[in-house]
Amino acid sequence: MTRIGLYLGCLIPTEQYAYEMAIREVLPDFGMELVDVEGVACCGAPLRHINLSLTMYLSARNIALFEKDDLDMLAPCPYCHQAVSETKHVLDGNPELRKNVNAHLKEEGLTYRGTLRHYHLLDLLHDIVGVDRIKEKAKVSLEGLNIAAHYGCHLIRPNDIPRPDDSENPQKMETLLEAIGAKSDYYNEKLDCCGAHILLNESESALTKTGQKLQAVQKHGFSGLATMCPWGHRMFDSKQDSAAQTVGGSLDVPVIYYIQLLGLAMGKDPASLGMNLNRSPVDRLMAPREGV
Protein backbone atom coordinates (compact mmCIF):
# COMPACT_ATOMS: atom_id res chain seq x y z
CA MET A 1 0.00 0.00 0.00
CA THR A 2 1.19 3.49 -0.83
CA ARG A 3 0.47 5.94 1.95
CA ILE A 4 -0.90 9.27 0.77
CA GLY A 5 -2.26 12.15 2.86
CA LEU A 6 -5.81 13.22 2.02
CA TYR A 7 -6.39 16.98 2.04
CA LEU A 8 -10.08 17.68 1.50
CA GLY A 9 -10.26 21.45 2.08
CA CYS A 10 -13.60 23.01 3.07
CA LEU A 11 -16.34 22.16 0.59
CA ILE A 12 -15.82 18.40 0.26
CA PRO A 13 -15.88 17.47 3.98
CA THR A 14 -18.69 19.91 4.86
CA GLU A 15 -21.20 19.09 2.12
CA GLN A 16 -19.85 17.23 -0.94
CA TYR A 17 -19.82 13.95 1.00
CA ALA A 18 -20.32 11.73 -2.06
CA TYR A 19 -16.98 12.82 -3.51
CA GLU A 20 -15.19 11.95 -0.27
CA MET A 21 -17.02 8.62 0.12
CA ALA A 22 -16.17 7.54 -3.43
CA ILE A 23 -12.51 8.52 -2.97
CA ARG A 24 -12.26 6.56 0.28
CA GLU A 25 -14.06 3.59 -1.30
CA VAL A 26 -12.21 3.37 -4.62
CA LEU A 27 -8.56 4.34 -4.05
CA PRO A 28 -7.65 1.50 -1.61
CA ASP A 29 -8.45 -0.93 -4.47
CA PHE A 30 -5.50 0.63 -6.29
CA GLY A 31 -3.14 0.12 -3.38
CA MET A 32 -3.51 3.56 -1.81
CA GLU A 33 -3.75 3.96 1.93
CA LEU A 34 -5.42 7.31 2.61
CA VAL A 35 -4.14 9.09 5.71
CA ASP A 36 -6.10 11.91 7.40
CA VAL A 37 -3.63 14.56 8.49
CA GLU A 38 -4.37 16.21 11.83
CA GLY A 39 -4.52 19.97 12.28
CA VAL A 40 -5.16 21.08 8.69
CA ALA A 41 -7.58 23.89 7.87
CA CYS A 42 -8.90 25.83 4.83
CA CYS A 43 -6.50 26.13 1.87
CA GLY A 44 -6.99 29.90 1.91
CA ALA A 45 -8.13 30.21 -1.70
CA PRO A 46 -11.58 31.58 -0.77
CA LEU A 47 -9.85 34.38 1.16
CA ARG A 48 -7.72 35.45 -1.77
CA HIS A 49 -10.33 38.07 -2.65
CA ILE A 50 -9.66 39.68 0.72
CA ASN A 51 -5.93 39.25 1.23
CA LEU A 52 -3.44 37.17 -0.74
CA SER A 53 -1.23 36.71 2.33
CA LEU A 54 -4.02 34.81 4.10
CA THR A 55 -4.14 32.35 1.20
CA MET A 56 -0.39 31.85 1.20
CA TYR A 57 -0.25 31.45 4.96
CA LEU A 58 -3.03 28.86 5.11
CA SER A 59 -1.66 26.84 2.19
CA ALA A 60 1.91 26.99 3.49
CA ARG A 61 0.58 25.86 6.85
CA ASN A 62 -1.19 22.82 5.37
CA ILE A 63 1.89 21.98 3.31
CA ALA A 64 4.05 22.22 6.46
CA LEU A 65 1.76 19.77 8.30
CA PHE A 66 2.08 17.26 5.46
CA GLU A 67 5.84 17.76 5.24
CA LYS A 68 6.14 17.19 8.99
CA ASP A 69 4.53 13.76 8.53
CA ASP A 70 6.55 13.14 5.36
CA LEU A 71 3.41 12.47 3.32
CA ASP A 72 2.48 13.21 -0.29
CA MET A 73 -0.78 15.13 -0.64
CA LEU A 74 -3.94 14.23 -2.52
CA ALA A 75 -6.03 17.40 -2.92
CA PRO A 76 -9.19 16.38 -4.84
CA CYS A 77 -10.49 19.96 -4.97
CA PRO A 78 -8.98 21.93 -7.90
CA TYR A 79 -9.30 25.14 -5.92
CA CYS A 80 -7.20 23.75 -3.04
CA HIS A 81 -4.83 22.04 -5.45
CA GLN A 82 -4.20 25.31 -7.26
CA ALA A 83 -3.64 27.18 -3.98
CA VAL A 84 -1.03 24.60 -2.99
CA SER A 85 0.64 24.73 -6.43
CA GLU A 86 0.70 28.51 -6.47
CA THR A 87 1.97 28.83 -2.90
CA LYS A 88 4.79 26.41 -3.69
CA HIS A 89 5.55 28.23 -6.95
CA VAL A 90 5.75 31.55 -5.12
CA LEU A 91 7.57 30.49 -1.94
CA ASP A 92 10.09 28.28 -3.74
CA GLY A 93 11.06 31.18 -6.00
CA ASN A 94 11.10 33.96 -3.42
CA PRO A 95 13.37 33.38 -0.39
CA GLU A 96 12.34 36.63 1.29
CA LEU A 97 8.65 35.84 1.13
CA ARG A 98 9.36 32.34 2.36
CA LYS A 99 11.23 33.79 5.31
CA ASN A 100 8.26 36.03 6.16
CA VAL A 101 5.76 33.17 5.92
CA ASN A 102 7.98 30.89 8.00
CA ALA A 103 8.31 33.59 10.66
CA HIS A 104 4.52 33.48 11.11
CA LEU A 105 4.36 29.68 10.85
CA LYS A 106 6.83 29.49 13.72
CA GLU A 107 4.10 30.78 16.05
CA GLU A 108 2.29 27.52 15.37
CA GLY A 109 5.49 25.51 15.63
CA LEU A 110 5.59 24.79 11.88
CA THR A 111 8.08 25.22 9.02
CA TYR A 112 7.50 25.32 5.27
CA ARG A 113 10.29 23.35 3.60
CA GLY A 114 9.09 23.09 0.01
CA THR A 115 9.54 19.32 -0.31
CA LEU A 116 5.87 18.36 -0.72
CA ARG A 117 4.64 16.36 -3.71
CA HIS A 118 0.96 16.91 -4.34
CA TYR A 119 -1.63 15.44 -6.67
CA HIS A 120 -5.20 15.95 -7.77
CA LEU A 121 -7.32 12.89 -8.58
CA LEU A 122 -6.83 13.60 -12.29
CA ASP A 123 -3.07 13.10 -12.32
CA LEU A 124 -3.12 10.54 -9.52
CA LEU A 125 -5.44 8.29 -11.55
CA HIS A 126 -4.02 9.04 -14.99
CA ASP A 127 -0.29 9.29 -14.28
CA ILE A 128 0.30 7.29 -11.08
CA VAL A 129 -2.36 4.58 -11.00
CA GLY A 130 -2.34 4.43 -14.80
CA VAL A 131 -4.95 3.72 -17.43
CA ASP A 132 -4.04 0.03 -17.69
CA ARG A 133 -4.73 -0.73 -14.04
CA ILE A 134 -8.02 1.15 -14.27
CA LYS A 135 -9.02 -0.90 -17.33
CA GLU A 136 -8.20 -4.09 -15.42
CA LYS A 137 -10.48 -3.16 -12.50
CA ALA A 138 -13.42 -2.01 -14.63
CA LYS A 139 -15.70 -5.04 -14.72
CA VAL A 140 -19.08 -3.50 -15.45
CA SER A 141 -19.25 -2.19 -18.99
CA LEU A 142 -20.35 1.39 -19.45
CA GLU A 143 -20.78 0.88 -23.15
CA GLY A 144 -23.39 3.12 -24.66
CA LEU A 145 -22.70 6.02 -22.32
CA ASN A 146 -21.32 9.21 -23.79
CA ILE A 147 -20.14 11.37 -20.90
CA ALA A 148 -19.14 15.03 -21.19
CA ALA A 149 -16.02 15.99 -19.26
CA HIS A 150 -15.90 19.03 -16.96
CA TYR A 151 -12.42 19.68 -15.58
CA GLY A 152 -12.84 22.85 -13.54
CA CYS A 153 -10.94 26.05 -14.36
CA HIS A 154 -8.51 25.87 -11.47
CA LEU A 155 -7.45 22.34 -12.34
CA ILE A 156 -6.02 23.30 -15.73
CA ARG A 157 -5.06 26.97 -15.46
CA PRO A 158 -2.74 28.78 -15.31
CA ASN A 159 -0.08 26.70 -16.99
CA ASP A 160 2.85 28.71 -15.63
CA ILE A 161 2.39 27.01 -12.28
CA PRO A 162 2.37 23.27 -12.94
CA ARG A 163 -1.17 21.99 -13.56
CA PRO A 164 -2.20 18.33 -13.96
CA ASP A 165 -3.30 18.72 -17.60
CA ASP A 166 -3.07 21.05 -20.60
CA SER A 167 -4.80 24.41 -20.21
CA GLU A 168 -6.41 24.66 -23.62
CA ASN A 169 -6.81 21.04 -24.67
CA PRO A 170 -6.94 18.77 -21.63
CA GLN A 171 -7.49 15.11 -22.49
CA LYS A 172 -6.76 13.05 -19.36
CA MET A 173 -10.35 12.93 -18.19
CA GLU A 174 -11.57 11.70 -21.59
CA THR A 175 -8.87 9.03 -21.51
CA LEU A 176 -10.01 7.98 -18.03
CA LEU A 177 -13.65 7.86 -19.18
CA GLU A 178 -12.69 5.71 -22.16
CA ALA A 179 -10.67 3.44 -19.86
CA ILE A 180 -13.91 2.42 -18.12
CA GLY A 181 -15.75 1.82 -21.38
CA ALA A 182 -17.62 5.09 -21.81
CA LYS A 183 -17.31 7.47 -24.71
CA SER A 184 -16.46 11.11 -24.15
CA ASP A 185 -17.00 13.30 -27.20
CA TYR A 186 -15.54 16.76 -27.56
CA TYR A 187 -18.00 19.64 -27.19
CA ASN A 188 -17.37 23.33 -27.79
CA GLU A 189 -18.37 24.36 -24.28
CA LYS A 190 -15.95 21.93 -22.60
CA LEU A 191 -13.78 24.65 -21.07
CA ASP A 192 -16.68 26.90 -20.06
CA CYS A 193 -16.80 28.00 -16.44
CA CYS A 194 -19.49 26.78 -14.01
CA GLY A 195 -19.95 30.21 -12.44
CA ALA A 196 -19.39 29.02 -8.85
CA HIS A 197 -17.00 31.81 -8.03
CA ILE A 198 -19.59 34.56 -8.18
CA LEU A 199 -22.47 32.64 -6.62
CA LEU A 200 -22.12 34.71 -3.44
CA ASN A 201 -22.50 38.14 -4.96
CA GLU A 202 -23.92 37.65 -8.48
CA SER A 203 -26.00 34.53 -8.03
CA GLU A 204 -28.21 35.03 -11.08
CA SER A 205 -25.24 35.37 -13.43
CA ALA A 206 -23.52 32.43 -11.74
CA LEU A 207 -26.55 30.19 -12.25
CA THR A 208 -26.89 31.44 -15.83
CA LYS A 209 -23.38 30.16 -16.55
CA THR A 210 -24.26 26.82 -14.92
CA GLY A 211 -27.49 26.58 -16.89
CA GLN A 212 -25.90 27.49 -20.20
CA LYS A 213 -23.26 24.80 -19.91
CA LEU A 214 -25.85 22.20 -18.89
CA GLN A 215 -28.07 23.22 -21.82
CA ALA A 216 -25.12 22.69 -24.14
CA VAL A 217 -24.39 19.25 -22.65
CA GLN A 218 -28.07 18.36 -23.08
CA LYS A 219 -28.23 19.68 -26.63
CA HIS A 220 -25.24 17.60 -27.69
CA GLY A 221 -27.08 14.50 -26.48
CA PHE A 222 -24.60 13.40 -23.80
CA SER A 223 -25.76 10.76 -21.29
CA GLY A 224 -24.31 12.79 -18.45
CA LEU A 225 -21.61 15.13 -17.20
CA ALA A 226 -18.59 13.92 -15.21
CA THR A 227 -16.86 16.25 -12.74
CA MET A 228 -13.65 16.33 -10.74
CA CYS A 229 -14.35 19.55 -8.84
CA PRO A 230 -16.64 19.91 -5.81
CA TRP A 231 -17.47 23.53 -6.72
CA GLY A 232 -18.46 22.70 -10.28
CA HIS A 233 -20.31 19.59 -9.12
CA ARG A 234 -22.29 21.63 -6.60
CA MET A 235 -23.37 24.03 -9.37
CA PHE A 236 -24.21 21.39 -12.00
CA ASP A 237 -25.72 18.79 -9.69
CA SER A 238 -27.07 20.37 -6.50
CA LYS A 239 -28.12 23.62 -8.17
CA GLN A 240 -29.36 22.23 -11.47
CA ASP A 241 -32.99 23.08 -10.67
CA SER A 242 -32.19 26.70 -9.81
CA ALA A 243 -30.01 26.92 -12.92
CA ALA A 244 -32.92 25.65 -15.04
CA GLN A 245 -35.22 28.31 -13.57
CA THR A 246 -32.62 30.98 -14.22
CA VAL A 247 -32.10 30.13 -17.88
CA GLY A 248 -35.79 29.39 -18.35
CA GLY A 249 -35.40 25.89 -19.73
CA SER A 250 -35.81 22.39 -18.46
CA LEU A 251 -32.61 20.64 -17.45
CA ASP A 252 -32.32 16.94 -16.90
CA VAL A 253 -28.60 16.09 -16.96
CA PRO A 254 -27.15 13.33 -14.76
CA VAL A 255 -24.05 14.81 -13.08
CA ILE A 256 -21.60 12.41 -11.49
CA TYR A 257 -18.13 12.61 -10.01
CA TYR A 258 -15.73 10.67 -12.24
CA ILE A 259 -14.59 8.66 -9.21
CA GLN A 260 -18.22 7.61 -8.58
CA LEU A 261 -18.50 6.41 -12.17
CA LEU A 262 -15.21 4.55 -11.80
CA GLY A 263 -16.60 2.90 -8.65
CA LEU A 264 -19.75 1.84 -10.52
CA ALA A 265 -17.60 0.39 -13.30
CA MET A 266 -15.68 -1.56 -10.64
CA GLY A 267 -18.97 -3.05 -9.46
CA LYS A 268 -19.07 -1.16 -6.15
CA ASP A 269 -22.31 -0.79 -4.20
CA PRO A 270 -23.81 2.60 -5.25
CA ALA A 271 -24.51 3.45 -1.59
CA SER A 272 -20.80 3.18 -0.77
CA LEU A 273 -20.16 5.80 -3.45
CA GLY A 274 -22.74 8.19 -2.02
CA MET A 275 -24.85 7.86 -5.17
CA ASN A 276 -28.04 8.70 -3.27
CA LEU A 277 -26.57 12.15 -2.52
CA ASN A 278 -26.41 13.27 -6.16
CA ARG A 279 -29.42 15.49 -6.80
CA SER A 280 -29.47 15.04 -10.57
CA PRO A 281 -31.04 11.96 -12.27
CA VAL A 282 -27.99 9.68 -12.00
CA ASP A 283 -30.17 6.55 -11.78
CA ARG A 284 -30.00 6.53 -15.56
CA LEU A 285 -26.25 5.93 -15.36
CA MET A 286 -26.65 3.10 -12.86
CA ALA A 287 -29.66 1.19 -14.21
CA PRO A 288 -28.97 -1.86 -16.35
CA ARG A 289 -28.41 -0.37 -19.73
CA GLU A 290 -29.14 -3.25 -22.04
CA GLY A 291 -30.42 -2.05 -25.36
CA VAL A 292 -29.23 1.52 -24.86
Next chain:
Amino acid sequence: MTIVDLTSMAKPEEKQQDRVNVIVKALNEDVPGDCYQCGKCTSGCEAFILLELEPHKVMALSKSGFIDELLNSKVLWTCVTCMKCKERCPQNLAPVDVIFALKNVAVASGKQIHTGYSNMLQAVLGTGYIQKPKEVVGRENDTATRDGLGLPPLPQPKDMQKLQQALMKAATETLR
Protein backbone atom coordinates in the same frame (compact mmCIF):
# COMPACT_ATOMS: atom_id res chain seq x y z
CA MET B 1 -16.27 51.62 -15.43
CA THR B 2 -15.01 53.78 -18.26
CA ILE B 3 -11.67 54.98 -19.51
CA VAL B 4 -12.83 58.57 -19.26
CA ASP B 5 -10.30 59.15 -16.50
CA LEU B 6 -7.50 58.71 -18.98
CA THR B 7 -8.46 61.88 -20.80
CA SER B 8 -9.55 63.91 -17.78
CA MET B 9 -7.34 65.89 -15.44
CA ALA B 10 -7.37 63.13 -12.83
CA LYS B 11 -4.05 62.38 -11.15
CA PRO B 12 -2.85 58.80 -10.77
CA GLU B 13 -3.12 57.32 -7.28
CA GLU B 14 0.50 56.24 -7.02
CA LYS B 15 0.40 54.87 -3.50
CA GLN B 16 -2.40 52.45 -4.27
CA GLN B 17 -0.85 51.60 -7.62
CA ASP B 18 2.36 50.63 -5.79
CA ARG B 19 0.38 48.44 -3.43
CA VAL B 20 -1.28 46.63 -6.34
CA ASN B 21 2.12 46.13 -7.97
CA VAL B 22 3.64 44.71 -4.76
CA ILE B 23 0.92 42.06 -4.61
CA VAL B 24 1.19 41.20 -8.32
CA LYS B 25 4.99 40.97 -8.15
CA ALA B 26 4.81 38.67 -5.12
CA LEU B 27 3.20 36.13 -7.45
CA ASN B 28 6.18 36.35 -9.83
CA GLU B 29 3.96 38.19 -12.31
CA ASP B 30 4.78 41.36 -14.22
CA VAL B 31 2.94 44.59 -13.45
CA PRO B 32 0.46 45.91 -16.07
CA GLY B 33 3.07 48.23 -17.68
CA ASP B 34 3.61 45.98 -20.70
CA CYS B 35 -0.08 45.71 -21.63
CA TYR B 36 -0.63 46.93 -25.20
CA GLN B 37 -4.43 46.64 -25.10
CA CYS B 38 -4.85 43.82 -27.61
CA GLY B 39 -8.06 42.80 -25.86
CA LYS B 40 -7.37 39.08 -25.95
CA CYS B 41 -8.19 38.85 -22.23
CA THR B 42 -11.58 40.46 -22.71
CA SER B 43 -12.39 38.38 -25.79
CA GLY B 44 -12.13 35.19 -23.71
CA CYS B 45 -13.42 36.59 -20.42
CA GLU B 46 -16.11 34.38 -18.87
CA ALA B 47 -17.59 37.39 -17.08
CA PHE B 48 -17.61 39.74 -20.07
CA ILE B 49 -20.94 39.04 -21.74
CA LEU B 50 -23.09 38.61 -18.64
CA LEU B 51 -21.35 41.01 -16.31
CA GLU B 52 -19.46 43.44 -18.53
CA LEU B 53 -16.07 42.79 -17.00
CA GLU B 54 -13.43 44.05 -19.42
CA PRO B 55 -10.01 42.97 -18.16
CA HIS B 56 -8.14 45.05 -20.75
CA LYS B 57 -9.72 48.21 -19.31
CA VAL B 58 -8.78 47.13 -15.81
CA MET B 59 -5.22 46.74 -17.11
CA ALA B 60 -5.27 50.17 -18.81
CA LEU B 61 -6.50 51.94 -15.69
CA SER B 62 -4.07 50.05 -13.42
CA LYS B 63 -1.16 50.74 -15.73
CA SER B 64 -1.87 54.47 -15.61
CA GLY B 65 -2.59 54.48 -11.90
CA PHE B 66 -6.24 55.54 -12.20
CA ILE B 67 -7.45 52.91 -9.87
CA ASP B 68 -9.71 54.72 -7.44
CA GLU B 69 -12.59 54.28 -9.85
CA LEU B 70 -11.86 50.56 -10.02
CA LEU B 71 -11.67 50.18 -6.25
CA ASN B 72 -15.15 51.67 -5.91
CA SER B 73 -16.60 49.63 -8.74
CA LYS B 74 -18.57 46.42 -8.37
CA VAL B 75 -17.06 45.14 -11.57
CA LEU B 76 -13.92 43.78 -9.86
CA TRP B 77 -16.15 41.39 -7.96
CA THR B 78 -17.65 39.90 -11.12
CA CYS B 79 -14.44 38.05 -12.04
CA VAL B 80 -15.13 34.30 -12.03
CA THR B 81 -11.36 33.60 -11.72
CA CYS B 82 -11.34 31.22 -14.68
CA MET B 83 -7.77 32.41 -15.39
CA LYS B 84 -8.21 32.35 -19.16
CA CYS B 85 -6.92 35.94 -19.37
CA LYS B 86 -3.71 34.97 -17.60
CA GLU B 87 -3.33 31.88 -19.75
CA ARG B 88 -3.80 33.71 -23.04
CA CYS B 89 -2.06 37.08 -22.55
CA PRO B 90 0.58 37.45 -25.31
CA GLN B 91 2.63 39.62 -22.95
CA ASN B 92 2.54 37.04 -20.13
CA LEU B 93 0.60 39.39 -17.92
CA ALA B 94 -2.03 38.28 -15.44
CA PRO B 95 -5.20 40.41 -15.49
CA VAL B 96 -6.85 38.01 -13.02
CA ASP B 97 -4.05 38.61 -10.51
CA VAL B 98 -4.31 42.37 -11.02
CA ILE B 99 -8.05 42.08 -10.31
CA PHE B 100 -7.36 40.04 -7.16
CA ALA B 101 -4.74 42.61 -6.06
CA LEU B 102 -7.20 45.47 -6.65
CA LYS B 103 -9.76 43.66 -4.50
CA ASN B 104 -7.15 43.25 -1.76
CA VAL B 105 -6.36 46.98 -1.93
CA ALA B 106 -10.08 47.82 -1.87
CA VAL B 107 -10.53 45.71 1.28
CA ALA B 108 -7.41 47.21 2.92
CA SER B 109 -8.68 50.73 2.26
CA GLY B 110 -11.97 49.95 3.98
CA LYS B 111 -14.28 49.64 0.96
CA GLN B 112 -17.45 47.76 1.70
CA ILE B 113 -17.48 44.18 0.40
CA HIS B 114 -20.24 41.62 0.03
CA THR B 115 -21.02 40.06 3.41
CA GLY B 116 -20.51 36.61 1.91
CA TYR B 117 -16.77 37.27 1.76
CA SER B 118 -16.48 38.72 5.26
CA ASN B 119 -18.53 35.81 6.60
CA MET B 120 -16.06 33.35 5.07
CA LEU B 121 -13.18 35.20 6.73
CA GLN B 122 -14.96 35.14 10.09
CA ALA B 123 -15.68 31.42 9.70
CA VAL B 124 -12.03 30.61 8.92
CA LEU B 125 -10.84 32.72 11.87
CA GLY B 126 -13.35 30.97 14.13
CA THR B 127 -13.20 27.34 12.99
CA GLY B 128 -10.44 27.03 10.39
CA TYR B 129 -12.96 26.32 7.60
CA ILE B 130 -15.35 28.42 5.49
CA GLN B 131 -18.34 26.50 6.83
CA LYS B 132 -19.30 23.78 9.30
CA PRO B 133 -20.32 20.28 8.15
CA LYS B 134 -23.88 20.54 6.85
CA GLU B 135 -26.87 18.27 6.71
CA VAL B 136 -27.47 17.50 3.03
CA VAL B 137 -30.51 16.21 1.15
CA GLY B 138 -30.28 13.52 -1.53
CA ARG B 139 -32.53 13.26 -4.58
CA GLU B 140 -35.04 11.03 -2.79
CA ASN B 141 -35.21 13.70 -0.07
CA ASP B 142 -33.24 11.55 2.35
CA THR B 143 -31.02 13.59 4.67
CA ALA B 144 -27.41 12.80 5.49
CA THR B 145 -24.73 14.13 7.84
CA ARG B 146 -20.99 13.58 8.00
CA ASP B 147 -21.30 11.47 11.15
CA GLY B 148 -24.32 9.58 9.86
CA LEU B 149 -22.44 8.55 6.73
CA GLY B 150 -19.63 7.16 8.85
CA LEU B 151 -17.06 9.69 7.65
CA PRO B 152 -14.21 10.52 10.05
CA PRO B 153 -14.37 13.80 12.00
CA LEU B 154 -13.18 16.96 10.25
CA PRO B 155 -9.50 17.61 11.14
CA GLN B 156 -9.22 20.61 13.46
CA PRO B 157 -6.37 23.11 13.95
CA LYS B 158 -4.73 22.23 17.23
CA ASP B 159 -4.80 25.73 18.71
CA MET B 160 -7.37 27.96 17.04
CA GLN B 161 -6.21 31.05 18.91
CA LYS B 162 -2.65 30.65 17.69
CA LEU B 163 -3.84 30.18 14.11
CA GLN B 164 -5.94 33.31 14.44
CA GLN B 165 -3.01 35.35 15.70
CA ALA B 166 -0.69 34.02 13.01
CA LEU B 167 -3.28 34.84 10.33
CA MET B 168 -3.72 38.40 11.57
CA LYS B 169 0.03 38.94 11.50
CA ALA B 170 0.44 37.24 8.13
CA ALA B 171 -2.27 39.47 6.63
CA THR B 172 -0.43 42.69 7.40
CA GLU B 173 3.24 41.70 7.51
CA THR B 174 3.88 39.17 4.73
CA LEU B 175 3.97 41.54 1.75
CA ARG B 176 5.79 44.75 2.54
